[in-house]
């Protein structure tokens with residue numbers, strides 16, 4: 042059978058190795074890891090490798106992905122990361138042991154559904170907004186009063202802990218002070234309910250920074266996706282320029298096929314308007330260059346800047362929905378029509394490509 046392109050190559054062993062590495066970094070600081078699968082569109086094999094690599098919980102912001110994991114035989118507890126929709130609460134408690142929460146009406150609904158169905162208790166982590174301004178209680182006293190209410194009045198729910206999310210909307214860095222704020226909040230909650238919490242969850246991949254710099258006192262769980270899935274190729278959401286991150290592998294590669302090769306001028310010919318996406322392009326006249334077209338485009342991967350050509354003499358020029366234009370003038374190898382080019386890819390492109398119906402998924406290792 043002929044191979045089909047474009048395709049996403051997934052190195053299962055690299056996912057497992059990345060997971061093991063992250064788990065061991067965290068373990069040294071007394072932190073356990075929840076493996077976050079949403080960045081790879083919840084592909085079950087990714088969850089399986091995270092499980093094999095030592096995460097204690099599988100987590101996603103999409104309930105559908107967790108339902109698929111459960112159906113495919115993942116045995117670990119599952120955690121819903123996005124604050125649940127009221128409308129999905131019945132499905133939530135069927136599938137997930139844990140969820141992150143910030144609204145009392147939702148928490149009450151979870152409680153009612155659990156009691157109505159005689160279900161096992163659902164574990165809730167209350168989210169504190171420490172300034173990133175996405176989900177969570179901005180008012181610590183409100184969080185504490187809801188913790189007390191859950192503990193005393195809501196028998197269908199177990200208060201599992203507190204958590205926070207940083208670096209998503211407000212691009213707030215998980216500094217030592219932020220981690221300390223969370224620890225102090227967790228101690229207040231523990232004092233108010235008279236027992237220890239199971240979980241104090243200090244954030245996502247960006248919080249690995251605190252693991253490396255050893256300021257995660259009182260934090261015992263991180264929810265890690267990007268570091269495992271994108272490895273070192275995620276400079277935005279990962280720990281900026283940390284050497285440790287380079288120990289990770291890049292488990293996802295993209296392969297795309299060349300459909301045209303021609304010498305062309307580098308500056309468009311005619312009166313300039315807007316491109317396929319309505320933007321004014323910026324073009325540099327470098328004379329006539331050898332150009333190739335790839336049968337893949339923004340509809341598949343999103344933004345061209347999230348591709349990194351394996352042949353570092355390949356230059357990314359631009360893209361429309363279904364085409365990618367590259368400059369191959371300076372390449373050592375002479376490419377031909379039908380040749381396959383390989384790219385490393387960043388988090389956002391992995392997210393897009395893993396859910397694209399035009400892209401085949403191919404497992405290696």
Ligand SMILES: *Cc1c(COP(=O)(O)O)cnc(C)c1O
Pocket residue numbers: 077079080102122123141206244245246247264265266267268278
């Ligand atoms: C996506 C997400 C994570 C994981 O983030 P990464 O940067 O991929 O590690 C953790 N927590 C929440 C609430 C999320 O939505």
